[in-house]
Amino acid sequence: MNQTNKPWEIEGLTEQEYNMIVDLLGREPNYTELGMFGVMWSEHCSYKNSKAVLRNFPTEGEVVLQGPGENAGIIDIGDNQALSFKIESHNHPSAIEPYQGAATGVGGIIRDIFTMGARPIALLDSLRFGFLDDEHVKYLFEEVVAGIAGYGNSIGVPTVGGETYFSNSYQGNPLVNAMCVGVMDHEDISTATASGIGNPVMVVGAATGRDGIQGASFASDELTDESEEDRPAVQVGDPFMEKLLLEASLELIKTGCLVGIQDMGAAGLISSASEMASRGETGIELDIDLVPKREEGMNSYEVLLSESQERMLVIPEAGKEDLVEQIFSKWDLNAAVIGEVTDDGMIRVLNKGKKVAEVPARILADDAPEYKRESKEPDYYNELKSFDIDSLFSIEENRLTRKDDIDYNNILESIITSENIASKSYIYEQYDHMVQINTVVLPGSDAAVLRIKGKDKGLALTTDCNSRYCYLDPERGGEIAVAEAARNITCSGGRPLAITDGLNFGNPMKPEIFWQFEKSIKGISKACQALNTPVTGGNVSFYNENPEGAVYPTPIVGMVGLLDKLEYATDQFFKNIGDLIILLGKTESELGGSQYLESIHGHVKGRIPELDLEKEKKIQETCLELIKAGFVKSAHDCSDGGLAVTLFESSIGNLKGADIKIESNLKAEELLFSETQSRIVISLAREDKEMVEELIGDSIEYQVIGEVKGERLKINNLIDIYIEELKTKWEEAIPLKLIK
Amino acid sequence: MRFGIVTFPGSNCDQDLRYVVEEVFEIKTDMIWHKEDLENNYNAILLPGGFSYGDYLRSGAIARFSPVMDSVIDFANQGGLVLGICNGFQILMEAGLLPGAMKVNNNLKFVCKHVKLQIKNNQTPFTEKLERDQILNIPVAHQEGNFYIDDRGLDKLKVNDQIVLKYLNDSENPNGSIENIAGICNKKRNVFGLMPHPERASEDILSSSDGKKIFESLISFLKEGVN
Numbered sequence: 032m033n034q035t036n037k038p039w040e041i042e043g044l045t046e047q048e049y050n051m052i053v054d055l056l057g058r059e060p061n062y063t064e065l066g067m068f069g070v071m072w073s074e075h076c077s078y079k080n081s082k083a084v085l086r087n088f089p090t091e092g093e094v095v096l097q098g099p100g101e102n103a104g105i106i107d108i109g110d111n112q113a114l115s116f117k118i119e120s121h122n123h124p125s126a127i128e129p130y131q132g133a134a135t136g137v138g139g140i141i142r143d144i145f146t147m148g149a150r151p152i153a154l155l156d157s158l159r160f161g162f163l164d165d166e167h168v169k170y171l172f173e174e175v176v177a178g179i180a181g182y183g184n185s186i187g188v189p190t191v192g193g194e195t196y197f198s199n200s201y202q203g204n205p206l207v208n209a210m211c212v213g214v215m216d217h218e219d220i221s222t223a224t225a226s227g228i229g230n231p232v233m234v235v236g237a238a239t240g241r242d243g244i245q246g247a248s249f250a251s252d253e254l255t256d257e258s259e260e261d262r263p264a265v266q267v268g269d270p271f272m273e274k275l276l277l278e279a280s281l282e283l284i285k286t287g288c289l290v291g292i293q294d295m296g297a298a299g300l301i302s303s304a305s306e307m308a309s310r311g312e313t314g315i316e317l318d319i320d321l322v323p324k325r326e327e328g329m330n331s332y333e334v335l336l337s338e339s340q341e342r343m344l345v346i347p348e349a350g351k352e353d354l355v356e357q358i359f360s361k362w363d364l365n366a367a368v369i370g371e372v373t374d375d376g377m378i379r380v381l382n383k384g385k386k387v388a389e390v391p392a393r394i395l396a397d398d399a400p401e402y403k404r405e406s407k408e409p410d411y412y413n414e415l416k417s418f419d420i421d422s423l424f425s426i427e428e429n430r431l432t433r434k435d436d437i438d439y440n441n442i443l444e445s446i447i448t449s450e451n452i453a454s455k456s457y458i459y460e461q462y463d464h465m466v467q468i469n470t471v472v473l474p475g476s477d478a479a480v481l482r483i484k485g486k487d488k489g490l491a492l493t494t495d496c497n498s499r500y501c502y503l504d505p506e507r508g509g510e511i512a513v514a515e516a517a518r519n520i521t522c523s524g525g526r527p528l529a530i531t532d533g534l535n536f537g538n539p540m541k542p543e544i545f546w547q548f549e550k551s552i553k554g555i556s557k558a559c560q561a562l563n564t565p566v567t568g569g570n571v572s573f574y575n576e577n578p579e580g581a582v583y584p585t586p587i588v589g590m591v592g593l594l595d596k597l598e599y600a601t602d603q604f605f606k607n608i609g610d611l612i613i614l615l616g617k618t619e620s621e622l623g624g625s626q627y628l629e630s631i632h633g634h635v636k637g638r639i640p641e642l643d644l645e646k647e648k649k650i651q652e653t654c655l656e657l658i659k660a661g662f663v664k665s666a667h668d669c670s671d672g673g674l675a676v677t678l679f680e681s682s683i684g685n686l687k688g689a690d691i692k693i694e695s696n697l698k699a700e701e702l703l704f705s706e707t708q709s710r711i712v713i714s715l716a717r718e719d720k721e722m723v724e725e726l727i728g729d730s731i732e733y734q735v736i737g738e739v740k741g742e743r744l745k746i747n748n749l750i751d752i753y754i755e756e757l758k759t760k761w762e763e764a765i766p767l768k769l770i771k
Numbered sequence: 772m773r774f775g776i777v778t779f780p781g782s783n784c785d786q787d788l789r790y791v792v793e794e795v796f797e798i799k800t801d802m803i804w805h806k807e808d809l810e811n812n813y814n815a816i817l818l819p820g821g822f823s824y825g826d827y828l829r830s831g832a833i834a835r836f837s838p839v840m841d842s843v844i845d846f847a848n849q850g851g852l853v854l855g856i857c858n859g860f861q862i863l864m865e866a867g868l869l870p871g872a873m874k875v876n877n878n879l880k881f882v883c884k885h886v887k888l889q890i891k892n893n894q895t896p897f898t899e900k901l902e903r904d905q906i907l908n909i910p911v912a913h914q915e916g917n918f919y920i921d922d923r924g925l926d927k928l929k930v931n932d933q934i935v936l937k938y939l940n941d942s943e944n945p946n947g948s949i950e951n952i953a954g955i956c957n958k959k960r961n962v963f964g965l966m967p968h969p970e971r972a973s974e975d976i977l978s979s980s981d982g983k984k985i986f987e988s989l990i991s992f993l994k995e996g997v998n
Contacts, residue, residue, distance in 0.1 A: 180881045184912070185822040187783025271781050271825025361804075362780065456884075463883045463912045465971050466820075468787045473978060482976060484790065597976065 038062075042069025048400060055394050063380065063388045066332045067395060070298035071305060074573055077399030080539040081571045084549055087556050092565040094528050102143040102223055102293060103211075104567025106529050108593055110486055111217050115149040118157070118210035118494070118533040118589040120572035124265040125178075125207040129171045133178030133207050134268040138340055140211040141188060142294035145277050146343065148221035148284045149213025152467055153481055154183050156193035156209050157494040157533060157587045158458075161202035163450055163768040171205050173769070179209070180461040185270035186277065190462035191470055191479035193494050197450040198635075200502070203577030208533040208570075210589040212492060214483065221284055223293035225307035225315055225372050230290055230349050232315055232370040234300070235359050236276045237341040240325035242266050244336050253538055253576045272341040272364075279362040280343060286358075288351040290372075295342040301335040301395070303344040305378050308392035315392065317370030319382040331380055331387045346372060406549050407542035415503055418636035420622050424698065439703060439749040442631055443675050444757060446704070449630040452672050453764035476602040476684075477668050478523040480594065489594035491525030494533075497671065498583035500639045503624045505547045505584050507642055509554025511708060514647045515670055516590035517562050521651040522666035522711060524599030524658045525592030527562060530555075532569035532588055537581025539573045547584040555586060561644035562651075564590065599658050603667035604684025605714050610664055610739040612689055613723070615650050616710035617732045618674060620701045626672045627704035640708045647709045649731050654711050657726060662719045669710035675703040675750060677712050682744050683758045691737035691746040699749050714739055772798050772993060775813040777843065777859075779805045779834045784820035784856065784970065791970040792817070796986055805837040814993050815852040816843055818859025820912070820968060830873055830915045831861035840866055852896055852989065853962045857913055860954070860964030869957055869964045870928070871920035876913070877947030883912040885979060887939040888953055888967060892932050895956050896992035897963040900984050907981040909967040911945050911953075916966040918948035918955075925949065931958050936965050 039049035042065050052060055052068050060068060074080055090098040096113055097105035103117035121136025137154060144151045156179055161168040183190045188211070225232070242265075283289060291311065293303045300322070308315045319331050325339070347355050352368055359366035373379070378395060380388040446452055459474040471489060472480035478493035495516040501508030517527040532555060537544040559566055569589075575582040594600060605612075622628055623637025657663045669677040682688055695702050715723055720735070727733055745751045774792055778785045785802065792798050801811060809816065823834035834840070840862075847853045847868050855863040863869045876882060888907045890898055901907075920928065928934050936954030938944040944951045946966070954965030969982030 177880070184881055184883075184914075185781070185783075185825060187821060269825070271822060271827065274781055274783065274822070274825075460884050461881050463881070465883060465910055465912060465968070465977075466783055466787065468790065468971050468974070468977065471976055 038065055042066060043073055044069055048072060051400060055398060056390065061388065063331045063335065064390050066336055067301045067388060067390060070336055071302060071395045072399040076298050076302055078571055079399045080402050080404055080573065082401050083403050084552050087552055088566040089556060089560050090566050092529065092563060095565055095567055096220070097567065099566065099568045102146045104529065104531060105147060105220060106567060113215055113217055113220060114212060114591060115144050115147040115215065116210065116212040116531055116591055117143050117568050118208050118531045118587060119143065119570045120206065120208045120533050120535055122204065122206050122535065122572050122575055125175055126204055128265040129174035130178040131265055131267050133175040134182040135266045135340055136207050136209045137179055137182040138268045138270065138273050139296045140209045141186060141273065142296065144211045144213035145280055146221065146223065146292055146294045147213065148219035149215035150281060151188045151211050151213040152469060153212045153479065153492055154188050154190040154209060155492055155494050155589060156190060157496065158193065158195040159201040159206035159498065159585060160197050161199055162197050165202065168202065169769055175205060175207055176458050176461055182268055182270045184463040186274045187466050189464045189466045189470055190459065191464050191481065192474055192492055195455055195458055196498065198498065198583060200583045202579060204575045204582055206535050206575065206582065206585055208535065208587050210494060210531060212591060219284055221289060221292050223307050224291040224311040225313050225346055226311040227290050227348065228313065228372055228374045230346050230372045231352050231368045232317060232372060233345050233347065233352065233355055233366055233368050234322055235343050235345055235355065235366045236364055237269065237272050237339055238323040238325040238365060239334055239337045239342065240339045241329060241333055241337060242339050244333060244338065253574045266338050266340050268340050275362040275364055276341050276343065279359050279364055283345070283355060283358050286354060288347045288354055289345060290348060291346040293344050295344055297338065299335065299337045300344065305392045305395040307344065307346070308378060309396035312376065314373040314375045314377040314379065315370055316373050316379040316381065319380060321367055321369040323365045323367050331382045335380065404539050404545040405542040406546040408546055409543035415636045416638050420637050423632055439699060440752050443679065443750055443752065444760060446626055446630045446672050446676060447679060447757065447761045448764040449626065450765060450768065451626060452676055454762045456762060457765045471600050472523060472602050476523070477519040478525065480523050480600045482597055487597055489597045489600055491520045491523040491592040491594060493519040494587055494589045495519060496585055496587040498585040499624050499629065499635050501551060501586060502583040502635065503637065504639045505550035506554040507639055509551040509586055510558040510642050510644070512586060512588045513555055513558035513562060513564065514642055514708060515668060516588045517564060518651060518668040518711065520590055520592030521655050522601065522603065522668050524601040525594045526655065527564045527590055527592045529567050530559060530564050530588050530590045531567060532586055534569065534571045535575050535582060535585040535587065536573055537576045544581055551584050551586045555588065558644060562648060601658050601663055601666050602684065603681050604665050605681050605687040605689065605739040606664040606685060608687065608739055609717055610714045611717050611720055611735055612691065612712060612714050612737045612739060613733055614710060614712055614736045615654060615731060615733045618695065618697065618702060618705050618710065619707045620697055621705045621707045622701060625704060625706045627700065640706050642708045650709045650711060653727055653731050654713065657713065657723060660726060662715050662723050663713050664716065665714045667712045669712055670706060673704035673706050675746060678746065679744055679757065681712060682754045686742060686754055687739050688741045688743040688754050689737055690740040693734065693736050693747060703746065703749060772814045773811060774798055774800045774815045774817055775803050775809060775811065776800050776817045776819060777803045777805060777839055779823035779837055781823045781825055782819050782821035784968065787970050788817055788819045791973045791986065795973050796990055798990065803839060805839045807839060809839065809842040809846055815854060815989060816846055818855040818862055820857030820859060823858055823862065830858060831865040834862045835865040844868065847962050850959065850961050854897060854989065855964040856968055856970065857966055860966060861915065863962060863964045868962045869955060870924050871918055871955065873915045874917040874919050875915050876917050876945065881914040882945045883910065884945065885910045886945055886967065887943045889937050889939050891937050892935045895935055895960045895963060896989055897985055898935055898988050899992055900988040906939060908979040909969055909972045909982050911967050913966055916946040916948065918952045920949060928955060933958065935963060
């Protein structure tokens with residue numbers, strides 16, 4: 032713990048910020064008030080270091096009903112229905128207490144969604160760890176997955192997708208980002224606003240304990256060897272309680288008696304109260320005595336800052352208190368009036384009849400300082416970018432003359448058994464991915480597809496971020512994350528609609544980190560603009576560092592898309608022997624930053640693939656046209672690992688091989704493993720070839736590369752493998768690493 | 772015809788069951804809150820999957836004390852048809868309507884995937900539309916599905932032909948259950964519990980529709996009874 036006599040430092044504030052508070056209040060804050068400022072002005076709650084940059088995001092579009100600023104974004108999906116979705120990180124708690132950290136991350140994001148009035152229908156998880164040859168990483172990995180499973184399975188929201196990547200940069204600081212998606216009718220859209228002077232303010236759900244105090248501040252600092260001491264700052268989740276809270280809250284929202292509702296997550300009661308009042312331009316007076324507590328003797332500071340899980344702050348119309356109590360008591364939950372909405376704009380806190388804090392809500396919630404941090408291009412940027420990949424081959428050039436020496440089957444096997452490409456079934460089989468019986472395309476394909484009951488349409492959901500790319504070139508890496516997510520949605524038969532982003536970076540006080548942050552946002556914004564997928568919200572997680580340095584910049588894009596008809600649902604797996612295989616797009620010489628370079632040569636270097644957003648858009652539009660016309664039997668985004676890995680991944684679902692012959696001037700390695708963007712591998716019935724070619728016209732480059740055939744994957748004279756054998760190795764790769 | 776579906780606090784497959792029974796099989800349902808009694812004359816009572824009471828203590832161990840269970844037990848004792856799926860199966864065992872107990876899966880992890888099952892007794896109201904030894908593909912999703920019973924109990928199950936459903940073989944068995952048992956009935960054949968989720972495999976749009984046969988059997992049995 033910090034050794035200091037300066038009260039603001041204990042609360043994680045600077046002297047300058049303290050002076051600002053004194054100026055704004057016209058007096059010195061007392062102990063409780065300073066604690067309130069400490070959490071509300073932390074990065075986690077105030078986005079003080081990121082706000083200025085985040086303004087660059089395109090946040091408007093015809094489908095957007097609610098952009099950033101509420102608990103979660105909302106988009107229109109037609110038929111009087113709306114979708115609420117958001118991604119959130121729980122990185123620091125998961126580094127210290129992985130099971131509970133991950134579990135409460137899931138609990139928190141689910142609350143954000145049903146707070147908006149939506150029934151949560153899907154979860155996705157985007158995880159990053161160090162490599163699995165380290166004992167502590169194995170522990171973090173197993174516990175994080177178990178924590179997500181423990182919470183999501185119990186509450187009955189299926190975990191339908193996500194991604195897990197491994198790199199040394201996440202060694203001591205795993206990333207745990209959870210995304211939740213919910214559906215609602217337009218009239219059930221709720222807001223987190225306190226309005227109606229005299230309306231009661233009620234806390235519902237679990238009782239308040241001492242857990243998680245200052246979690247928001249803890250999340251806004253770097254992890255150190257002493258961070259283990261902050262274990263009490265990690266909350267403990269109770270999915271059973273949250274299941275009851277979810278049902279009771281949705282039942283309550285349906286009654287139409289609510290003025291406002293907000294979950295209590297980071298910074299607990301003080302955050303919910305001040306944000307709701309600030310949005311409604313009102314005040315809230317609340318009495319600590321009236322808050323149901325789990326422990327004796329909690330002081331005002333503790334009650335206000337507690338991050339006990341499974342609680343909500345609700346404001347019903349005056350006179351409807353009994354209705355709220357009735358619904359919550361049916362579910363055996365607390366519902367207590369703790370105060371009321373006032374007209375003076377103040378958050379006023381009473382305890383045992385005495386006023387213990389009185390601060391304008393707006394100052395707490397909105398007046399945190401905004402910083403534009405110093406930004407500087409890191410030295411590594413140009414150095415790694417200019418890495419000459421051909422130098423690797425000049426050694427092998429000699430070997431190329433003795434071609435037999437290079438066994439591309441072995442190279443392919445090494446790549447597909449690397450943690451990053453290996454099957455993630457070990458993870459998703461621990462998650463209930465079918466509850467609610469909507470999952471049409473199961474985990475393991477490009478995007479998960481869910482039906483919407485009672486309607487002939489579906490949702491496509493995905494998360495994406497190649498952090499190797501983002502490290503080597505954060506701007507284009509950000510663009511590619513959006514483009515790939517959209518490509519995943521398209522391959523599944525959906526129209527990309529909007530994104531939420533989980534922005535995970537190191538310490539923003541370091542100019543090189545802030546540069547990564549700025550550049551990533553710029554790239555994401557550019558791609559979102561081009562692909563017409565506005566940003567409806569998300570989360571910023573800074574200070575993801577460990578003693579060895581910062582994590583790779585990891586701006587995770589969570590994207591939702593709409594299938595206008597459910598019959599458009601498409602997966603990535605070859606279906607019938609004799610079908611033709613077409614590559615939409617064209618492979619270039621782009622091995623920089625590739626999985627091949629990392630797996631085979633141990634390098635994270637080079638110039639990452641180009642991205643032409645206009646071309647990307649055309650490829651995706653063409654693919655979706657073909658799907659809608661009913662020609663596409665399988666579609667798979669060609670990205671991580673390149674064409675060889677893509678073809679392998681299309682073969683394994685139904686154990687249908689492929690015979691591929693491609694004419695190309697590229698080196699064998701480039702042909703097989705280059706990660707050129709804007710490519711999709713589709714399969715179709717042979718008799719549809721002419722109609723497909725006519726439909727494609729000359730809008731994009733494409734090539735018929737072979738046919739679905741037999742039980743082997745053959746690519747030119749380079750690859751010849753038995754699918755089932757390699758599939759077994761691909762499936763066993765992660766479990767084997769965990770045993771060793 | 773009307774089915775009652777019991778909702779315990781923490782049930783999370785109750786709405787899935789309702790959807791399938793009503794939308795796929797066009798049978799009316801009532802959702803019965805666990806604090807209530809069975810009021811109507813139901814043709815069948817369904818106990819859904821989920822995590823009743825968070826599965827705290829032991830799956831189903833607290834739910835058996837829910838007020839509704841007294842009338843479910845009476846209903847079963849009078850010959851009423853009771854189907855327990857996953858957590859519902861666990862509750863039926865805890866309530867003494869079915870023999871045996873559930874241990875945690877042998878790999879200690881939750882498992883959700885499609886598994887191959889084999890019908891071992893088609894002479895029950897829940898399986899009469901199926902062939903003996905017929906193979907079904909239906910998903911499981913549980914952490915405590917490792918069915919266990921002592922030797923004497925196992926002999927009784929065999930003698931009375933109460934083993935209705937097995938995992939096809941050891942490699943399809945997701946939890947290590949004794950003799951690959953996936954579902955059993957009581958001696959009178961009117962109470963059936965199974966770990967797999969037939970309601971997750973009852974529509975063509977989902978990955979399998981093999982679960983339909985269980986509901987079709989139940990409905991056909993009831994219709995024959997009515998005639």
